[in-house]
Amino acid sequence: MNNTYDLKWLLGSTGLRTAAIPMLIIMILTMMILPVPPFLLDLLFTFNIAIAIIVLLVSLYTLKPLDFAVFPTVLLLTTLLRLSLNVASTRVVLLHGHSGPDAAGKVIEAFGQFLVGGNYAVGLVVFFILVVINFVVITKGAGRIAEVSARFTLDAMPGKQMAIDADLNAGLIGEDEARRRRRETAQEAEFYGAMDGASKFVRGDAVAGIIILMVNIVGGLVVGMAQHDLDFATAAKVYTLLTIGDGLVAQIPALVISTAAGIVVSRVGSDHDIGEQLAAQLFSKSQALTITAAILAIMGLIPGMPSFSFLLLATLLGGGGYMISKRPLTPEVPAPPEIPVASPSAEASWNDVIAVDTLGLEVGYRLIPLVDKEQAGELLKRIKGLRKKFALDLGFLPPAVHIRDNLELRPNGYLLTLKGVEIGRGEAYSGMYLAINPGHVNGTLPGAVTRDPAFGLPAVWIEAGLREQAQTFGYTVADAGTVIATHLNHVMQTHASELLGRQETQQLLDHVGRDSPKLIEDLVPKLLPLGTVQKVLQRLLDEDVHIRDMRTIIEVLVEHGVKVQDAGDLTALVRVALGRAIVKQLYPTSNELQVMALEPGLERILLQAVHSKTGDASGIEPGLVDTLMREAGAATVQQERLGLPSVLLVPAELRVLLARFLRRAVSQIRVIAHSEVPDTCTIKVTTLLGSGA
Numbered sequence: 001m002n003n004t005y006d007l008k009w010l011l012g013s014t015g016l017r018t019a020a021i022p023m024l025i026i027m028i029l030t031m032m033i034l035p036v037p038p039f040l041l042d043l044l045f046t047f048n049i050a051i052a053i054i055v056l057l058v059s060l061y062t063l064k065p066l067d068f069a070v071f072p073t074v075l076l077l078t079t080l081l082r083l084s085l086n087v088a089s090t091r092v093v094l095l096h097g098h099s100g101p102d103a104a105g106k107v108i109e110a111f112g113q114f115l116v117g118g119n120y121a122v123g124l125v126v127f128f129i130l131v132v133i134n135f136v137v138i139t140k141g142a143g144r145i146a147e148v149s150a151r152f153t154l155d156a157m158p159g160k161q162m163a164i165d166a167d168l169n170a171g172l173i174g175e176d177e178a179r180r181r182r183r184e185t186a187q188e189a190e191f192y193g194a195m196d197g198a199s200k201f202v203r204g205d206a207v208a209g210i211i212i213l214m215v216n217i218v219g220g221l222v223v224g225m226a227q228h229d230l231d232f233a234t235a236a237k238v239y240t241l242l243t244i245g246d247g248l249v250a251q252i253p254a255l256v257i258s259t260a261a262g263i264v265v266s267r268v269g270s271d272h273d274i275g276e277q278l279a280a281q282l283f284s285k286s287q288a289l290t291i292t293a294a295i296l297a298i299m300g301l302i303p304g305m306p307s308f309s310f311l312l313l314a315t316l317l318g319g320g321g322y323m324i325s326k327r328p329l330t331p332e333v334p335a336p337p338e339i340p341v342a343s344p345s346a347e348a349s350w351n352d353v354i355a356v357d358t359l360g361l362e363v364g365y366r367l368i369p370l371v372d373k374e375q376a377g378e379l380l381k382r383i384k385g386l387r388k389k390f391a392l393d394l395g396f397l398p399p400a401v402h403i404r405d406n407l408e409l410r411p412n413g414y415l416l417t418l419k420g421v422e423i424g425r426g427e428a429y430s431g432m433y434l435a436i437n438p439g440h441v442n443g444t445l446p447g448a449v450t451r452d453p454a455f456g457l458p459a460v461w462i463e464a465g466l467r468e469q470a471q472t473f474g475y476t477v478a479d480a481g482t483v484i485a486t487h488l489n490h491v492m493q494t495h496a497s498e499l500l501g502r503q504e505t506q507q508l509l510d511h512v513g514r515d516s517p518k519l520i521e522d523l524v525p526k527l528l529p530l531g532t533v534q535k536v537l538q539r540l541l542d543e544d545v546h547i548r549d550m551r552t553i554i555e556v557l558v559e560h561g562v563k564v565q566d567a568g569d570l571t572a573l574v575r576v577a578l579g580r581a582i583v584k585q586l587y588p589t590s591n592e593l594q595v596m597a598l599e600p601g602l603e604r605i606l607l608q609a610v611h612s613k614t615g616d617a618s619g620i621e622p623g624l625v626d627t628l629m630r631e632a633g634a635a636t637v638q639q640e641r642l643g644l645p646s647v648l649l650v651p652a653e654l655r656v657l658l659a660r661f662l663r664r665a666v667s668q669i670r671v672i673a674h675s676e677v678p679d680t681c682t683i684k685v686t687t688l689l690g691s692g693a
Contacts, residue, residue: 025077031084038106041089045107045249048081052253052260059260065191066184071264072194078257079201082250086212089246093216093239094223108245123244127213130251134258135206142262143199149192149265156472160185162438163476173385195265209251216243289321356420358399358499361488362406364413367428370481371403382485390492394541395548396508398492398499414484416491418498424491426453428480432461435475443473453483454490497541505534512550519554527561528570535567536574543659544670545575545582552577568656572673576652579676586645586670593677594642594684595649596635602628602690603651610653628690629665635687636666642686647672649683 036044055074062068089108161182168178220239224230230238293314300310361383363371370379383401391397409415416424427450428434435445436452436459447462462470462477470477478486492499500508509530513520524530536557537547547553556577557570564570575582587593598606602624609620636646646666650658652673659671677683 021077025080028077028081028084031088035091035095036088038092041085041092042107044081044085044088048078048085048250048253051078051081052256056256056260056263059263062264065264066187068264069187069191071261072191072198075198075201075257075261078253079205082205082254083208086209086246086250090212090216090219093242093246094219107249108242110245123241123248127244127247127251128210130248130255131206131210134251134255135203138255138258138262139199139203139206142258142265143196143203145262145265146192146195146199149195152472153189153192156468156474157185157189158440158474160471163471163478167482192265195261199261205254206251209247209254213243213247216246284324286321286325289317289324293318293321357402357417358419358501359401359492360415360417360420361401361403361484362409362415362417363403364409364411365405365407366411367414367430367480367484368405370428370430370484379481379484382481383488386485386489386492390489390496393548394493394496394546395550396500396504396537398496399501399504401488416488418491418495423495424453424487426483426487428483429461430480432463433467433470433477433479434483435460435462435466435470435477438474438476441474443469445470445473445475454487497538500534500538500541502530502534505530505537508537508547508550509533512554516551516554519551519558523554523558523561528557528565532565532567532570533557536570539567539571540574540578543663544585545578546585549578549581572652572656575673576675580678582672582676583678583681586647586672587681591680592682592684593647593649594639594644594686595647595672596632596639596687596689597649597685598654599688599690603654606654606657607651610657624690625661629662631689632662632669633666635689636668638687640668644686646670648689649674649677649685652676 031044055071055078058068059071065071093108164173164178164181164185167173168175173181217240220243221232221235224235224239225232228235293316296310296314296317299305300307300314361371369375369377371377373380380403383403387398387401406415410427412427412429414426414428415422429448432447434450434452435447436457438457445460445462445466447460447466449458449460451457452459467477509520509524524533536553540547540553553574556574560570560573564573583593605624606620632648639646646669648658648662648669648671650671650673652675655671655673662669662671
């Protein structure tokens with residue numbers, strides 16, 4: 001049974017491909033040891049030439065280097081194949097070279113007789129020229145490009161990783177796509193590093209070719225004169241021609257593969273292959289072709305010059321330039337559409353009252369293609385992804401984003417509105433990229449200096465051709481659609497509580513009620529009105545607590561709704577039930593909570609103020625409040641410098657009070673209560689606030 005299974009595996013396409021490479025390597029190594037007949041040598045030399053041509057053509061049609069990621073291994077295998085063929089052919093030449101020019105096969109004979117006319121002096125010159133071209137020019141240049149590309153790719157990896165994380169956080173890509181991009185970024189660095197090392201194979205092959213040539217010539221002279229009684233001239237002609245044919249039949253495929261290596265590492269990533277890029281970029285400028293044609297025509301008219309060649313090429317180039325100049329130009333951006341004006345005779349009606357959009361995006365006319373369905377606007381897809389990611393992260397579906405054009409905006413401007421009120425604006429340039437400085441770049445870029453509209457980081461708008469250079473310098477690079485989508489995502493996250501209206505709250509309860517109908521029936525409206533539930537959820541969102549665990553939230557409200565009706569008190573009870581989720585959101589990888597705390601004396605003063613008749617912070621001295629806020633700001637900076645979240649741990653009675661006025665001064669700070677910390681967590685106080693008061 002096992003034998004049958006193994007046979008099926010071997011005959012299957014996947015098994016055959018898997019076994020082919022080990023068999024090929026074993027065959028190559030075997031040729032260095034066992035004698036190979038001339039007929040088989042012809043087949044193997046032809047196979048070597050075919051492989052070289054295939055590699056060259058694949059490199060020409062490759063769109064990006066990673067599409068041919070196996071190329072370094074191909075370089076090793078083809079180099080090993082050439083060297084083993086050299087060893088096998090050397091054995092045949094020295095054993096049977098005296099019998100005639102076809103002693104080592106017809107391929108070597110053809111390269112020795114036809115390509116160099118049977119003249120071994122010419123053959124030596126041609127061979128050394130090919131070796132110099134391969135060794136000094138192509139291989140050395142390709143190796144240098146691979147070395148520099150490997151270094152620049154490694155330097156650009158942090159910026160590329162940040163760009164991937166930014167797209168993931170903005171909802172533009174999923175986890176699988178982000179994982180694929182990270183793997184591709186790492187593979188790109190590995191590829192150029194491998195190409196840098198693989199180029200040494202080809203250079204070593206060139207050196208080995210020269211040494212093998214010299215050894216074969218000397219060995220042939222010794223064997224021919226000592227063993228076969230040939231005179232010096234005959235031995236030199238016979239064995240040298242065979243050796244040169246052997247060297248040429250190996251060096252020409254080596255030159256082809258070295259050229260392929262240079263093409264792979266020197267090309268810039270594009271959606272077109274080399275042929276399309278050359279046609280589009282080298283022969284698309286009519287001025288360049290026309291001027292070249294004029295220069296060639298002038299040179300062709302000079303006495304003594306080959307007029308036919310120069311004038312023929314001048315005519316062809318001039319005709320090509322003329323045809324290109326007559327091609328229709330790319331259509332310009334269409335003018336903004338006219339806004340229809342209502343007929344003055346129409347009576348006003350309730351249809352003229354337009355409801356205010358909860359969440360709106362208005363764009364200038366140059367950004368219309370990004371949001372136009374007919375033009376496959378990419379921003380529409382990204383906004384759908386944003387809403388989906390928002391729902392997964394926070395636990396409710398936000399309102400749809402209503403998009404419209406606004407002729408009052410600048411052509412490249414856009415405006416974000418919440419309930420009809422502006423909450424953000426910026427500019428984006430379609431076809432350009434925003435290079436954002438995350439704080440540790442190692443170069444400057446030409447372009448329009450600005451700031452990232454979402455987070456206010458320094459940035460610069462650059463041309464598309466500078467994208468790779470910007471990533472190499474460590475910038476986070478985003479296109480126009482990504483810039484707008486990231487800004488919109490930031491605004492949605494910041495104003496999440498305002499996006500949860502009564503309609504969204506009811507839809508959320510209806511969604512939960514599909515699985516737990518009795519739970520919802522017991523809550524609304526029997527125990528609590530819908531407005532109170534909405535306020536509890538909004539207060540949680542205000543303090544960056546997601547509401548994905550609606551089952552726990554509703555169970556707490558049902559349990560305490562009989563006695564407690566105040567939304568603030570209910571929120572505190574819900575937070576205790578969600579304590580594990582709150583802490584894990586702040587400390588995702590550790591059970592040790594490194595937090596800030598209040599100095600005991602200050603804590604007593606604040607508790608007294610809360611327990612006083614006013615029940616708020618009005619009984620606290622203004623100077624003490626200023627000192628507390630200043631120390632909280634300094635402690636937050638220190639926590640961020642240590643890579644820790646800015647969390648203040650306080651008694652439950654103080655949590656609401658401190659969360660309210662501290663976050664106005666220090667937006668990054670999070671205030672949690674002792675009762676919200678699970679028993680499985682340990683607490684380590686890093687800073688005491690109020691010790692300097």
